[in-house]
Amino acid sequence: MAKNPYSKKAIEGLSAYTPGEQPKPDPDLVKLNTNENPYPPSPRVVETLKDFEIDRLRRYSDPLSSLLRNRAAELLKVDSNSVLAGNGSDELLAMILRAFVDPGDEVVYPVPTYSLYVTLTRMYGGVPVEVPAEVGGSKVDKVLDREAAVTFIASPNSPDGYQTEQGEIRKLCEKRMGRGVVVVDEAYVDFTEGSCVPLVAEYENLVVTQTLSKSFSLAGLRLGIAVAGSALLQPLQVVKDSYNLGSLPQALGAAALSDPDHMRSNAKRIVETREITQDKLRERGWKVFPSKANFIFAEPAGYEAKRLYEELANRKIYIRYFSSPPLDRGLRISVGSPEQMAKFFKAVDEIVG
Numbered sequence: 001m002a003k004n005p006y007s008k009k010a011i012e013g014l015s016a017y018t019p020g021e022q023p024k025p026d027p028d029l030v031k032l033n034t035n036e037n038p039y040p041p042s043p044r045v046v047e048t049l050k051d052f053e054i055d056r057l058r059r060y061s062d063p064l065s066s067l068l069r070n071r072a073a074e075l076l077k078v079d080s081n082s083v084l085a086g087n088g089s090d091e092l093l094a095m096i097l098r099a100f101v102d103p104g105d106e107v108v109y110p111v112p113t114y115s116l117y118v119t120l121t122r123m124y125g126g127v128p129v130e131v132p133a134e135v136g137g138s139k140v141d142k143v144l145d146r147e148a149a150v151t152f153i154a155s156p157n158s159p160d161g162y163q164t165e166q167g168e169i170r171k172l173c174e175k176r177m178g179r180g181v182v183v184v185d186e187a188y189v190d191f192t193e194g195s196c197v198p199l200v201a202e203y204e205n206l207v208v209t210q211t212l213s214k215s216f217s218l219a220g221l222r223l224g225i226a227v228a229g230s231a232l233l234q235p236l237q238v239v240k241d242s243y244n245l246g247s248l249p250q251a252l253g254a255a256a257l258s259d260p261d262h263m264r265s266n267a268k269r270i271v272e273t274r275e276i277t278q279d280k281l282r283e284r285g286w287k288v289f290p291s292k293a294n295f296i297f298a299e300p301a302g303y304e305a306k307r308l309y310e311e312l313a314n315r316k317i318y319i320r321y322f323s324s325p326p327l328d329r330g331l332r333i334s335v336g337s338p339e340q341m342a343k344f345f346k347a348v349d350e351i352v353g
């Protein structure tokens, strides 16, 4: 809790965002708690890293991340003037608040969702309006009639894996047109189809964010992409740190984006494992919320979720438990490799019996 005579009012009583645990590297650990990719990034990333000239580190990086943005633009079939690069999509979400929210403005989003939205909204002086939506159920209808400076929709959403249809996003953009910005957070979109990126050409108030942390296996590099009409990107440019990305992440990210086949083949394997894992959980009587992402939210049968989470952690199997209702009955399990999932199920069967 930020309680200090010098801290600003907006963050009084606010706790820092709690990410999933990042334990020390351990070969025995099965880490299924922060939706990282179990497979390595493209070999082009490794080559680029080997060939990277150390002398480049002596100079400041390209403030516009031009190469990275060009590669992202090619991949997403948009103009590079519609792309902004960030230090993870988290930085882009923060920039969105800095650019579009005045103190006291409302920021609306259906919950449960990515819990960084509340932290960032408060931090930048906005008023979070959290509208309950059923876990695994529709989101946009819950927030459609609630005017706001910014509306966040994570699609697929975390932690339930629910994907919002493009048509719903269209409805939301039309409703907010001229009055508020719609942000579609597509951190997990490569594990499904139907990105909203093509809609940015139609809606001047839409920003779509994506990340290289999940499908591109680069969570440790911290790279995100925002796509929007160039007019909407203008205020984001204003609030951007001048050199927000270092030369090394820019070069490695550009290499990854130039090899989308590698990313797609890993995503395909993860989707196959996701479907098999969902079936296996159902066979064991778990309530599974069908997921379009690289994780599954599910409620165990005949065993308390929190206890199972703790007992798995004792066996070095890390998954995610959220203690607040309505999520406290379930567990979020990142989809790992088949070998990791086999270890997960072996441990679950031993614990639950």
Ligand SMILES: Cc1ncc(COP(=O)(O)O)c(C=O)c1O
Pocket (backbone or CB within 6 Å): 034, 035, 087, 088, 089, 090, 091, 114, 154, 157, 158, 185, 187, 210, 211, 212, 213, 219, 222, 223, 224
């Ligand atoms: C919905 C959602 N958006 C954004 C992020 C953050 O992505 P990045 O690693 O690009 O900051 C996450 C990470 O877990 C997420 O779940």
